[in-house]
Amino acid sequence: MTQRRHLLQAATGIGASLLLPGLAAHAQPGGARRFQGTTLNVSTFSAAYPKLLQQWLPEFEALSGAKVNFDAPSFPVYNQRADLELSTKGSAYDVVNVTFIYSSRWIDSGWLTPLDEFIASPQHTPPDWDLNDFLSGARAPETGRDGKLYGIPWTAEALLSVSSRFDLVQQAGLAFPDTTDDLVKVLRAVNKKERVAGFVSDSHYGWTFVPYLHAFGGDVFRKAPDDLFPTLDTPEAVAAADYYANLIREFGPDGAITYQPDQVTQALKLGRVNFSDAGQLHLAQLGDAATSKTLKTVKFGFVPKGPAGRFPGTAVHGLGIPAGSRNKEAAWAFIQWALSKQTTRRAVAAGYGSPARRSDIDSPEFRSRQRINGSDLAQLSLDSISLAERTGHMKYRTVSVYPQVDQQLNKAIALIASGQANARQAMQQAQAQSIAELRRAGQKI
Amino acid sequence: MGAANALAAPATPRAPASSAPRGWQATRRRAFAFGLAPALIVLLAITLVPAGALVVASLTPLSLTDPAGTFHFRDPLGNYRHLLEDARFLGSIATQLKLSAASVVLQLAVGLGLALLLNAPARVLGAVRGAFLIPMVLPPIVVALIWKILFTPDVSPLHRALEAIGWPVRSLIANPDTALWAIAFAETWQWFPFTMLMVLAALQMMPADPLEAASLDGANRWQLFRYIVFPHIRPVLVVCGLFRLIDSFKAFPLIFVLTDGGPGTVTEVTNYYGFIQAFNFSYWGYASAIATVILAGVFALSWLVGRLGWNDHGKH
């Protein structure tokens, strides 16, 4: 069994270096098969990029000599396990995904390893790896208060608005909605036409609702990251919650408040729901001719603008090394291979939709694949990301106590949308509970 | 059963009569202690010590984002004070009681009905009794997956069948009014064999004479049940109900897979809330306090079960 494995690795190594001259030229710094005998435990949540990496693992194993166990459970399961493991500074994982809502929590608690030294050292990182090629807006959430970098981003995506059956909107004589008022008008016109529900979004409302919260002039904290007093019960926040929950209640399909991201994507692909907000990680799949029935009728746009402006949500996931890992060098070898220019370019060529490297975003392969039915998904998301950088409205997420508040938002919108409470009651409850949670976490507010 | 009595009169002819009983008794006692000791030591180590550690942890605001700084006893009852003010915790207790009451009553009803039906000497029934065991021995996570499939409108044969005959039903686990009932229903499906078995065992232990006499006197089936059968099995029903009640506090996989405590917090039971506090946010002090409260409740109920003569092996 081990013999066969070694043969396979050797064969793959040779094959890889023959087929991909780039890969051979970009030999592993410090010599090939440097980590013979090491076992690396990698864990991310299950998503498009990790799936591609899993397919290409044998090449890395051949190059470095290390054996890789790649674990990719679902998003909530992954977060819970990673948080638990990191909190005890355990060594069960060598490479973890730095999830966007947890990045500040993990970084500021000292649970991750700073990567600057690895990047700067020529023994560990080839000179052409080019850290600055990664979008600065994507590197910012992975940077700690001490200015050190703790994660290398593999995805930088923005929340965009999508209409899977834009033909119905056109039939009603309307255009793609630009403001929050437009959205309601359009939804009223197309809801239930041809048995297509109007609107749905994934039940992680701490992510999908916040652009609307900002659009109405509300915010999560008074002035993150310095003043962390929650502001969930201001009149603007209540109005936003009322508006958003109403979208789900009035125009949502059966069981809308339990929809997971994959269910949303599935519903959009099959044309069972018209409008939604999602990131390119999911929206890019609508361009897959094999599985998407709405390829010809889809249209993308920015998230709606409200009285206070347009504030698209952005999310960055990165790969990092836990503080307790015992194979930090091998872990870094993995990360720099997984996010090298060659690997990310390969992913883009394979259809990956939300790279974090500027060179990939600007590349013709990426731009051509992201032009779906006339909408340029790439340009939309780039514009959204730069908008977010300018206004800084994503700072609410760079606080270590955000996960708790995230949960409160999830519950509040679910309560309003299912009719258990009105907007004011639900948001006041969320406010009170958030304050309690923050105090319990030791925040002085 | 008189084991002690039997040995009080020793039968060893080799030793002198006066010291033989005492010597033998002492040896015997030592031997038994030797056999019992490992189990007691192990149980002590893995139950009392952790329980003690739990209570100690519940007196601190321990949180792993700052373990050294939060492990202090400056405010020992702080967590419990917070619990009393925590609307989500109090709500979880109410939810737990509602869920437990509903599922225990349903389990008793279904178990009783089936036991009465299956209480007859036919070979078919014997095989059927064995097959009914299946829901109870399935891994709880598999039960949760089964019901996730059945409660998801897109893939559920039940929803599609209902829709086909013109009675479309909206998702039960997304509706706050029905979510808890859906879970109670799934739990009843999983555990009704337990009550069925217990009641069957009791029915089989029932002496036949009173029944024969009463039926000869002309009592009909319902009267037989009400005046003879039911009083006999009532203690079993009570104990069974208590057993299921205690077990219902452990409900986890169903909620984890079906609703994640939602919609809102309508299916968030105390056990689940404790899990979230401990393993999602690493508030170990607070979660320990929640776990201590649950443990206290379980202890009280177990004591009640013990009082009702459940564990009376000593009677023999």
Added chain:
Amino acid sequence: MASTEIALPHRHLEDAPAGSGARAGWLRRHGRAAAALVLLAVALFPFLWLVHLAFKPAADLFEDRLLFVPRLDGFRALLQGSFPRSFLNSLAVSTLSTAMSLAIGVPAAYALTRWQFPGRRHVALWILVTRMAPPIAFTIPFFLAYRWLGLQDTLFGLALVYLTFNLAIVIWLMQTFFEAVPTALEEAAYIDGCGVWQAFWRITLPLAAPGVAATAVLCFIFAWNDFFYALILTRTQAVTAPVAIVNFLQYEGWEWSKIAAGGTLVMFPVVVFTVLVRKYLVQGLTAGGVKD
């Protein structure tokens, strides 16, 4: 002990009026069995639905066709990834836990049966409580202790935790079985000069062997079915099958084929054991539940 035969007299046979229609007679004679079979079909439908989904080709999963050619695609998909390893882990942990529980619990049960000592009731109550305690009460301290001891994510660590419920089960059940062995046989051995444990080994244990087998099966089933402890105390090395299935609940799309196939495999040993030892299971699961 609870047998699976009945004691209730057959009123309905005596009641059948002479000359009633053959149909009514058949119904009376077989009504019970018929009703039981119908109810069984209804009760087992959810379980059977999952099993049938495991054999359905993935493309037809959401279709309504009930007749299809069974395929093993779902099972084949399971072979990639970590599921086979988790299955082996489950086997290893359950076996280990059963062995440990029996080794420690059987002698203790025997001692509790034969030895009347003061405080016996309190010990028995404590043992009962350990079985009743909710897992959350133990996972927090165990998690921290295991981190410190290095038992996190190990098979032995899991088996040790399972002792918290399996030990109580063994002691509980074996008490009932040992009570059924007449002491006269042991006393005869004592007369012949056997020590307590010699007599136990040579006489009591062989007689109680079916009970030990049944208890072993129950321990195995309880260890196999555990979800909560495995979820918290394992990561990658000692992951057991019930937890591995949760990995198929993906962010990108629920893999229903894999879920159904995985669920079927995970339930398979348990169902087989149940069918084989159902008589003893009935005894075991209700042991102590009925006052003699």
